[in-house]
Amino acid sequence: MNPKHWKWIEKARNLDRQNKRHEAIPAYRRFLELEPGDAGGWVDFGGLLMVMGELEEAQQACERALRIDGLNLGAMVNLGCVLTHRGQLVEAEGYFRRVLVRDPRQLDARMALAECLFKKPDLDGARSELNKLIQLDPGHASAHQLLGQLFFGRGMWSEFQEEIQRYRELDPDSGYVEYERGFLSLLFGDLPHGWPLYEARLKVPGLVGPERHFTQPQWKGESFVGRTLLLHFEQGYGDTLMFIRFAPLVKALGGRVILEAQAPLADLVATCQGVDVVIPHGAPTPPFDLQLSLLSLPGVFNTGLESIPAEIPYLDIPTWVPNRIKIAQVLSESNDKIRIGLVWAGNPTHKNDGVRSIPPGVLTPLAALSGVAWHSFQLGVKEEAPLPSIANLGPLISNFSDTAYALSGMDLVITVDTALAHLAGALGIPVFLLVPFSPDWRWMLGRSDSPWYPTMRILRQPNPGNWEAVIQQVIQGLAE
Numbered sequence: 127m128n129p130k131h132w133k134w135i136e137k138a139r140n141l142d143r144q145n146k147r148h149e150a151i152p153a154y155r156r157f158l159e160l161e162p163g164d165a166g167g168w169v170d171f172g173g174l175l176m177v178m179g180e181l182e183e184a185q186q187a188c189e190r191a192l193r194i195d196g197l198n199l200g201a202m203v204n205l206g207c208v209l210t211h212r213g214q215l216v217e218a219e220g221y222f223r224r225v226l227v228r229d230p231r232q233l234d235a236r237m238a239l240a241e242c243l244f245k246k247p248d249l250d251g252a253r254s255e256l257n258k259l260i261q262l263d264p265g266h267a268s269a270h271q272l273l274g275q276l277f278f279g280r281g282m283w284s285e286f287q288e289e290i291q292r293y294r295e296l297d298p299d300s301g302y303v304e305y306e307r308g309f310l311s312l313l314f315g316d317l318p319h320g321w322p323l324y325e326a327r328l329k330v331p332g333l334v335g336p337e338r339h340f341t342q343p344q345w346k347g348e349s350f351v352g353r354t355l356l357l358h359f360e361q362g363y364g365d366t367l368m369f370i371r372f373a374p375l376v377k378a379l380g381g382r383v384i385l386e387a388q389a390p391l392a393d394l395v396a397t398c399q400g401v402d403v404v405i406p407h408g409a410p411t412p413p414f415d416l417q418l419s420l421l422s423l424p425g426v427f428n429t430g431l432e433s434i435p436a437e438i439p440y441l442d443i444p445t446w447v448p449n450r451i452k453i454a455q456v457l458s459e460s461n462d463k464i465r466i467g468l469v470w471a472g473n474p475t476h477k478n479d480g481v482r483s484i485p486p487g488v489l490t491p492l493a494a495l496s497g498v499a500w501h502s503f504q505l506g507v508k509e510e511a512p513l514p515s516i517a518n519l520g521p522l523i524s525n526f527s528d529t530a531y532a533l534s535g536m537d538l539v540i541t542v543d544t545a546l547a548h549l550a551g552a553l554g555i556p557v558f559l560l561v562p563f564s565p566d567w568r569w570m571l572g573r574s575d576s577p578w579y580p581t582m583r584i585l586r587q588p589n590p591g592n593w594e595a596v597i598q599q600v601i602q603g604l605a606e
Contacts, residue, residue: 128160128161131157131160131161134153134154134156134157134160135153135154135157135161135164135167135170137150137153138150138153138154138157138170138171139170141153142170142174147174147177147178150174151174151175154167154170154171154174155171158171163194164194165191165192165194165195165198165201166191166198166200168187168188168190168191168194168201169187169188169191169198169200169201169204171187172184172185172186172187172188172191172201172204172205172208173204175187176204176207176208176211181208181211181212184204184208185205185208185209185212188201188204188205188208189205191204192205197228199225199228199229199232199235202221202222202224202225202235203221203222203225203232203234203235203238205218205221206218206219206220206221206222206225206235206238206239206242207238209221210238210241210242210245215242215245215246218238218242219239219242219243219246222235222236222238222239222242223239226239231262233259233262233263233266236255236258236259236262237259237266237268237269237272239255240252240255240256240259240269240272241272243255244272244275244276249276249279249280252272252276253273253276256269256272256273256276260273264296265293265296265297267297267300267302270289270293270303271302273289274286274289274290274306277289278564279481279563279564279590280564280590281563281564281590283310286306286310287310290303290306290307290310294307301326301329301330302326302330302333304323304326304329305323305324305326305327305329305330305333307323308320308321308322308323308324308325308326308327309324309567310567311323311324312324312567312568312570313565313567313570313571314570314571315431315570315571317424317429317430317431318428318429318430320567321424321425321428321429322425324421324425325422325425327421328419328422334360334361334421335360335361336360336407338358338417338419340356340417342356342414342415342416342417343416343417344416344417344418344422345416345417345418345426346426347379347426347427348379349379349380350379350380350381350415350416351379351380351381352380352381353380353381353382353415353416354381354382354383354384354412354413354414354415354416355376355380355381355382355383355384355414355415355416355417355418356384356385356386356411356414356416356417356418357373357376357383357384357385357386357401357417357418357419357420357423358385358386358417358418358419358420359385359386359387359388359391359407359419359420360419360420360421361421362545363388363390363391363526363545363548364543364544364545364547364548365420365421366387366388366391366395366420367391367394367395367441367545367548367549367552368548368552368568368578369420369421369423369424370385370387370395370398370401370420370440370441371398371435371436371440371552372420372423372424372427372435373385373398373399373400373401374398374399374400374435374440375400375423375427375435376400376423377399377400377401377402378400382402382403383400383401383402383403384402384403384404384405384411384412384414385401385403385404385405386404386405386406386407386411387404387405387406387407388406388407389406389407389408390525390526391525391526392404392405392406393444393446393525393526393527394441394444394525394526394527394530394549395441396444397441397442397443397444398440398441399440431577434577434578436577436578436579436580438551438552438553438554438579438580438581439552439553439554440552441530441549441552441553442530442553443527443530443531443534443553444527444530446527447527447528447530447531448524448525448527448528449522449523449524449528450528450531452522453519453522453528453531453532453535454535456501456517456519456522457501457532457535459499459517460499460501460517463497463498463499464497464498464499464537464538465499465501465535465536465537465538466498466499466500466501466536466537466538466539466540467501467502467503467519467532467533467536467538467539467540467541467546467550468489468500468501468502468503468504468511468513468516468539468540468541469502469503469504469539469540469541469542469544469546469547470483470484470486470488470489470504470511470541470542471483471484471486471504471542472542472543472544473544478566481562481564482542482543482544482561482562483542484542484560484593484596485593486509486510486511486512487512488593488594488597489511489512489513489597490512491597491598491601492511492513492597492600492601493512493513493514495601495604499515499517500513500514500515500516500517501516501517501519501532501536502516502517502518502519502520503519503520503523503529503532503533503539503541503546504518504520505520505523506520519532526545526549529546529549530549530553533546533549533550533553533555534553534555536550536555537556538555538556538557538558538604539555539556539557539558540557540558540560540600541557541558541559541560542559542560542561543559543560543561543562543565543566543569547559547582548579550581551576551578551579551581551582552579554580554581555581556581556582556583557579557581557582557583558583558585558600558603559576559582559583559584559585560585560593560596560600561584561585561586561587562586562587562590562591563586563587563588563589563590563591563592564590565586569584574586583603585599585600585603
């Protein structure tokens with residue numbers, strides 16, 4: 127290598143380490159123009175492109191590295207990771223296993239193989255690889271987290287708790303382990319024990335968002351008469367809709383309550399009692415003295431199963447509904463039938479969407495039901511449900527005000543675990559919630575009702591992935 131060219135790869139790698147990825151790309155490109163035969167440069171460039179989501183070019187860079195050096199283990203690992211992201215799991219597995227044949231102690235390759243097998247899903251294979259990895263590195267955080275996901279997905283609760291305890295002994299200060307303990311306590315219905323532990327979610331970088339850097343102190347539940355409290359959203363739309371119910375309890379303890387919410391929810395959550403001002407996320411925030419995340423409110427009030435504020439409705443339809451006339455016209459076409467709203471899939475970018483969403487074809491048995499007017503609330507649908515004369519409301523929904531108005535015309539809502547379930551519940555509309563075998567903590571285990579939403583009925587998979595049985599439960603429930 128020409129020593130004068132070295133400065134470009136050093137610059138690229140330094141920028142990459144500083145997370146200045148967009149600046150690192152031209153430095154990598156310049157180096158590889160000057161030194162196209164440097165396999166290590168192509169490996170690092172491919173890894174950066176993969177992190178940035180440029181999967182096609184990342185694959186080309188890794189393949190280029192392997193043409194230069196067919197035994198480059200880093201290129202094989204990176205190429206396997208790219209193929210995993212692209213869903214080419216068989217090919218990805220092959221690359222990881224080739225690396226491990228040459229170097230069984232290659233931790234990155236073994237972790238990547240476990241993740242690949244987890245996605246296939248070959249859960250027994252994934253568990254085997256994770257156990258091998260943990261033998262080599264007992265404190266490997268990513269291995270612990272994936273093993274926890276595996277146990278969770280299978281409902282292996284005792285094994286999950288044992289793994290949490292094992293890792294906790296290695297890292298007693300781990301915020302992630304504390305979060306896991308809180309999650310399981312909430313899932314098992316032990317809310318007073320779970321809330322304090324669940325606060326650890328705020329200590330783990332990247333676990334929840336958006337990140338907050340307030341200088342104002344957290345509100346602890348004391349009287350704040352004469353002062354202003356900012357309640358701010360966290361995580362998704364459903365979380366905001368679920369926990370805004372605590373606003374009246376907050377207001378009873380003090381002065382002014384400002385709510386920062388996601389912009390599409392702003393008009394809707396302004397209908398909740400106890401909120402003085404709603405600020406859409408990104409808009410300037412008025413001065414305030416105290417602040418707290420909405421998801422921390424149950425802990426502040428030491429909420430148990432018997433003390434959940436579940437008076438419904440606690441939200442209402444906003445005065446301004448952008449597409450009120452068009453939605454009303456669609457609803458008027460089914461006045462003589464039972465209107466059922468339907469959502470079978472969530473946001474595809476959600477980390478758990480593959481588990482919570484239902485393939486449209488599974489809904490086919492619902493087509494035999496007579497006297498039903500089906501209304502799809504699915505947004506950005508690529509494949510419509512195979513139901514007779516289903517009315518697609520998706521194009522008429524511009525924000526949650528439209529959604530609330532359309533929901534008010536439904537006799538029943540059938541939905542997977544999305545924000546629509548929370549909105550229907552908050553409006554007091556009957557809901558059939560369809561949840562996977564291992565659900566989110568808020569739906570708990572082994573019960574068909576929800577203490578959060580009195581009009582909700584929970585229909586559960588009897589075993590992982592079995593949506594067909596859930597649809598039969600829907601048919602039976604409608605027959606009742």
